[in-house]
Structures are given as structure tokens and as C-alpha cells.
Amino acid sequence: MKRRNFTGLAFVSLSLVGFTIFFLIPFIISIGLSFSRTVGNFDFVGFKNYIDLFKSGSFKLAIINTVKFILIGVPLLMVFSLLMALAFNYLNKYSVSPVLFALSLIPMIIPSSATVMFVKIFFEKTGVINNFINHLGGTPINWLNSQFTMYILLLLYIWKNFSYNMVIILGGIKSINKEVYEAASLDGAYGLNMVIYITLPQIKSFLSFTLLLSVMGIFKMFRESYLLFGDYPHESVYMLQNFMNNNFYSINYQRLSASSIIFFILISIGIYFLVRKKVNLERNKV
Amino acid sequence: MKKTKKRLTYYVVYILICLLVLLMILPMIFMLCSSFMGADEVNLYYQGMYNDGMSNNFTSFHLIPDRFTLSQYYNTMFSSPIFWKNFWNTIYISFPILIGVLVTATLCGYGLAKFHFKGKRLMLYFYLIVMMLPYQVTLVPNFMVIDFFKLIGNRSAVILPNIFTTFGCYLMYQYIQKIPNDFLEYARIDGLSEIKVFFYIVIPQLKTGITSLILLNLIDTFGLIEQPLVFLQDVEKQPLSVSMAYINQSDITIAFVSGVIFVFPLILTFLLGKDSLVQGISDTVI
Numbered sequence: 001m002k003r004r005n006f007t008g009l010a011f012v013s014l015s016l017v018g019f020t021i022f023f024l025i026p027f028i029i030s031i032g033l034s035f036s037r038t039v040g041n042f043d044f045v046g047f048k049n050y051i052d053l054f055k056s057g058s059f060k061l062a063i064i065n066t067v068k069f070i071l072i073g074v075p076l077l078m079v080f081s082l083l084m085a086l087a088f089n090y091l092n093k094y095s096v097s098p099v100l101f102a103l104s105l106i107p108m109i110i111p112s113s114a115t116v117m118f119v120k121i122f123f124e125k126t127g128v129i130n131n132f133i134n135h136l137g138g139t140p141i142n143w144l145n146s147q148f149t150m151y152i153l154l155l156l157y158i159w160k161n162f163s164y165n166m167v168i169i170l171g172g173i174k175s176i177n178k179e180v181y182e183a184a185s186l187d188g189a190y191g192l193n194m195v196i197y198i199t200l201p202q203i204k205s206f207l208s209f210t211l212l213l214s215v216m217g218i219f220k221m222f223r224e225s226y227l228l229f230g231d232y233p234h235e236s237v238y239m240l241q242n243f244m245n246n247n248f249y250s251i252n253y254q255r256l257s258a259s260s261i262i263f264f265i266l267i268s269i270g271i272y273f274l275v276r277k278k279v280n281l282e283r284n285k286v
Numbered sequence: 287m288k289k290t291k292k293r294l295t296y297y298v299v300y301i302l303i304c305l306l307v308l309l310m311i312l313p314m315i316f317m318l319c320s321s322f323m324g325a326d327e328v329n330l331y332y333q334g335m336y337n338d339g340m341s342n343n344f345t346s347f348h349l350i351p352d353r354f355t356l357s358q359y360y361n362t363m364f365s366s367p368i369f370w371k372n373f374w375n376t377i378y379i380s381f382p383i384l385i386g387v388l389v390t391a392t393l394c395g396y397g398l399a400k401f402h403f404k405g406k407r408l409m410l411y412f413y414l415i416v417m418m419l420p421y422q423v424t425l426v427p428n429f430m431v432i433d434f435f436k437l438i439g440n441r442s443a444v445i446l447p448n449i450f451t452t453f454g455c456y457l458m459y460q461y462i463q464k465i466p467n468d469f470l471e472y473a474r475i476d477g478l479s480e481i482k483v484f485f486y487i488v489i490p491q492l493k494t495g496i497t498s499l500i501l502l503n504l505i506d507t508f509g510l511i512e513q514p515l516v517f518l519q520d521v522e523k524q525p526l527s528v529s530m531a532y533i534n535q536s537d538i539t540i541a542f543v544s545g546v547i548f549v550f551p552l553i554l555t556f557l558l559g560k561d562s563l564v565q566g567i568s569d570t571v572i
Contacts (some may be wrong), residue, residue: 010405012393012403026428113527206571219420
């Protein structure tokens with residue numbers, strides 16, 4: 001048993017060393033930093049940084065916008081991915097359309113800089129869409145710096161993330177036992193009923209993972225947001241990531257560390273609940 | 287009656303999905319078509335991009351070039367000094383990361399999947415959380431470490447932290463768990479040392495896993511934006527993902543070809559490994 005322990009550790013050691021150097025140790029330093037007043041010398045001020053954080057107007061704006069984004073964007077994305085997955089599952093039953101499926105995976109691959117170029121061409125104040133509106137006689141809308149900006153970002157969010165979710169949900173649908181469908185059809189279920197009452201409950205675990213990924217995807221939208229809007233976007237899309245980034249560039253490391261710690265704790269709680277079931281299953285297996 | 291209704295539903299869904307997929311890949315098509323326009327044509331139709339929304343010159347929707355020409359390719363590839371330097375930077379960053387991740391992730395995944403040691407559950411839990419964190423949270427810890435090693439401004443500042451990302455370890459962990467323990471036991475009984483077991487038994491079984499890891503990693507590293515922006519101030523050292531975002535302002539006549547050449551390696555690897563990619567995504571479900 002002892003030899004086994006050592007071998008396992010040996011294999012993991014490379015990754016563990018790198019992880020410790022680049023993530024763990026600096027993270028612990030960051031925790032310490034969030035409790036100090038200055039960056040150079042450690043000057044313990046207790047929870048002052050955290051309290052300042054919650055008093056800060058930009059932090060509150062960032063949190064409100066992020067929560068708004070999550071509450072609107074995640075359900076939209078989930079529904080869209082689910083519909084696309086169900087549609088592809090339906091199409092696959094009658095004919096094989098691998099080309100169509102492969103094409104629908106492309107949004108996942110294209111890096112942010114390329115999509116940003118495209119968005120600028122279409123949605124600038126003098127872009128293609130506004131050209132169309134102008135021809136129809138209306139006034140051009142300032143898509144990238146007004147209340148419509150949030151919808152543009154939401155559109156980008158759904159466009160970028162639905163492929164990944166769709167693949168996961170499709171994998172889940174394919175893993176459902178055929179006998180469940182047969183038993184249900186014996187009981188008289190068909191078509192839409194079948195989908196709602198049989199398919200969806202069976203893929204609950206996949207849907208919860210997709211939910212987690214979708215929420216994480218919201219935070220990753222920072223790339224597009226930064227490339228399109230710069231450091232200070234319109235106030236309706238100023239999110240948590242923008243707040244952290246601006247603090248970074250204004251060398252306000254304490255506030256940044258404090259917000260990072262809060263973030264970390266929230267995610268830990270979320271992941272804990274997600275993984276708890278699976279870890280219990282594994283414990284029973286071992 | 288029922289048969290025609292079924293057929294109708296099928297065609298409706300099929301056409302709907304076709305239209306949606308077309309919308310999804312519209313940026314790609316646009317970029318490709320525009321890359322075949324000459325510089326004067328781009329200037330003619332993309333007036334809107336130059337005026338910052340001040341005047342009334344709009345960008346028109348111009349998909350098919352008036353004059354099919356390769357001059358833009360020629361301009362970008364042979365007359366633009368900075369393009370190839372940035373492209374080389376992207377390769378210089380992505381390739382070492384890829385190799386580093388392959389080595390670290392397979393070793394770590396094997397150790398996590400097939401051995402038990404103290405702290406394994408804690409390690410898995412931490413790796414999962416760090417995997418889910420967006421870049422902003424780990425940026426300050428990373429910055430501190432890179433500063434400590436005096437690597438700011440060096441491209442290794444971007445390479446090293448990305449080698450030790452935990453996503454690869456987790457992907458390999460999922461894959462290696464599927465390998466039956468018996469294979470390893472037989473090999474050990476036959477007298478193979480642990481390292482030989484790893485190389486001759488585990489790795490050959492991981493073809494799908496390794497392909498999907500390569501693809502997902504390439505997608506990630508080609509799209510890095512936050513880290514190069516922070517760690518590499520020098521324009522000469524920045525990868526294409528960052529510089530492409532600013533080509534719009536500087537010179538839009540080469541923007542389209544830059545986009546096409548930038549995305550081309552990704553599309554190529556995607557076409558080669560899309561089945562493994564789909565498999566890899568479905569297998570990383572928690």
C-alpha cells in the first residue's frame with residue numbers, strides 16, 4: 001500500500017508542483033493581500049477592504065449587471081441549446097446530417113478577436129444594420145453604446161456558447177436507455193409528451209452541468225466586452241470582470257484580491273453542491 | 287395522412303436548422319468572401335468603419351466581391367511587416383503550451399485515476415474549482431509570481447501558467463478512469479515497471495482523449511487575450527489574437543485576410559478531430 005501511495009504522488013507531482021507555484025502560493029498571498037492596506041508592506045486592517053468593496057458604487061453596479069445578465073442570459077442559452085439538441089436528435093433519427101452538425105460546432109472554435117471584427121462591421125453606428133434601417137427611413141440605433149448593448153452581448157453569448165452545451169445535452173440524450181421510451185410508448189406517450197416527461201428528467205444531471213457551464217460562460221464574455229467596448233463600457237454592461245480588470249490596471253490590488261476571494265468562495269460553494277452527489281457515489285463504489 | 291404530417295414536420299425542422307446554422311457561420315462566410323476583395327473595394331464599401339460614426343457614410347452589406355482578387359492576400363502576407371511576427375508569436379506560445387499540457391495532464395490524470403493517496407479528494411476538488419474560475423480571479427496571483435521570476439515582458443509569462451491549467455488533468459482523469467484496472471494488473475504481474483505500464487498500456491488507449499485535449503487546448507490558446515495584454519506590453523511580442531483586435535482601427539484592408547489566416551489552423555484541426563472533440567466534450571461531464 002505504501003508503494004502505491006508514493007507512485008500515485010509521483011505521477012501527479014509535476015502538475016502539482018506547477019499548480020502550487022502558479023496558482024496555490026500566489027492565491028494564499030492574495031488572501032493575505034485582501035486583508036492588508038498597502039501592497040508593499042503587510043498592514044493588517046481586518047475586513048476593511050471587504051467593507052469598502054461593498055460600499056463601492058462601481059462594485060454594486062458590476063454585481064447588479066452581472067446578476068441581471070445571468071438571470072436573463074442563462075435561461076435563454078439553456079433553452080436554445082436544449083432545442084437545438086432535441087432538433088439534431090430528431091433529425092438524426094431519419095437521416096444522418098453530420099455536415100450540418102459539424103458546421104454548428106464552428107462558433108465554439110472561432111476566437112473572440114475574429115467575431116469582434118464581424119460585430120463591429122454590423123453593429124457600429126455606421127454599420128450594416130444601421131444602413132438597412134437608414135434605407136427603410138428610420139433613425140440609426142447606437143447599438144454598441146446604449147441600452148441595446150446588453151442585447152448585443154447576450155446575442156454574442158448565446159452564439160458562442162450554445163455549441164458546447166448542445167454537445168453535452170446530445171450526449172445525455174443518446175445515453176438514455178431505449179427501454180424507457182418503449183415502456184412510455186406502451187403507456188400511451190408520444191411526441192411532445194415523450195420529450196417533456198421522459199427525455200428531460202433523464203438528462204437532469206447533464207442539464208445541471210450545462211447550467212454551471214453557462215454561468216461560467218457569462219464571466220468569459222469579458223473578452224468580447226473588452227475588445228468591443230474597451231475599459232469603460234456602457235453602464236448596462238459594466239460587469240464584475242470589468243470591475244476587476246480596472247482595479248488591476250489602477251494597481252488597486254487589495255480591492256481586486258478581496259473581490260477575487262469572494263468570487264472564489266461563491267464558486268466553491270456552487271461546485272461543492274454539484275460534486276457532492278458524484279463523490280458520494282464514488283465513495284460507495286470504492 | 288399521418289405520414290405526410292410526419293414528413294412535413296421533418297422538413298420544417300430541417301429547413302429551420304439549416305437557416306440557423308447558416309446564421310451561425312455567417313461571420314466565417316463574410317470574412318472569407320471579403321478577403322477576396324481588393325483594397326480599393328474594401329475602402330469603397332466599408333466607409334462606415336473609418337468615420338467613427340461621425341458622418342453619414344454607412345457600411346453596406348457587400349458579400350460577393352465585385353472583382354475577385356487575391357491582392358489582399360498578397361498585401362497581408364508580403365507587405366505587412368507585423369502580421370507574420372504576430373502569427374509566429376501565436377505559434378511560439380501555443381506549441382510549447384500544447385506539449386506541456388499533454389505531458390502534465392496525462393501524467394496527472396493517470397495518477398489521479400488509478401492511484402489512491404492522501405489528499406486526493408482535496409486535490410480533485412481544488413482542481414475543479416480552479417478550472418471553473420475565470421481569468422480575472424487568477425490574474426493577480428499569476429502576475430505576482432511572474433513578477434517574482436522577473437518574466438514580465440517575456441513570452442514565457444504567458445506559456446508557463448497555461449501549461450499547468452487543470453482542465454487537461456481533469457479531462458485525462460475522466461478518460462483514464464474508463465480503462466479497466468485489469469489491463470494494468472496483468473501488465474504489473476507480467477513484470478512491467480510503473481513507467482512502462484504508463485507508456486505501453488495507458489497511452490495507446492487514450493487516442494480519443496489526447497485528440498480532444500489537443501483540439502480544446504488549441505482553441506483556448508489561440509484565443510488568449512487577457513494574459514498577453516497584461517504580460518506582454520510590446521507589440522512585437524503579442525500574439526495574433528490580441529493584434530487582430532486592433533487591426534480594425536489601423537488598416538481594415540488586411541483585416542479580413544488576417545482573420546482567415548488566423549482561423550485557418552483551427553478549422554483544419556477541427557475538421558481532422560471533430561469526432562474526438564464531440565467525444566471529449568461529452569466525456570468531461572461531471
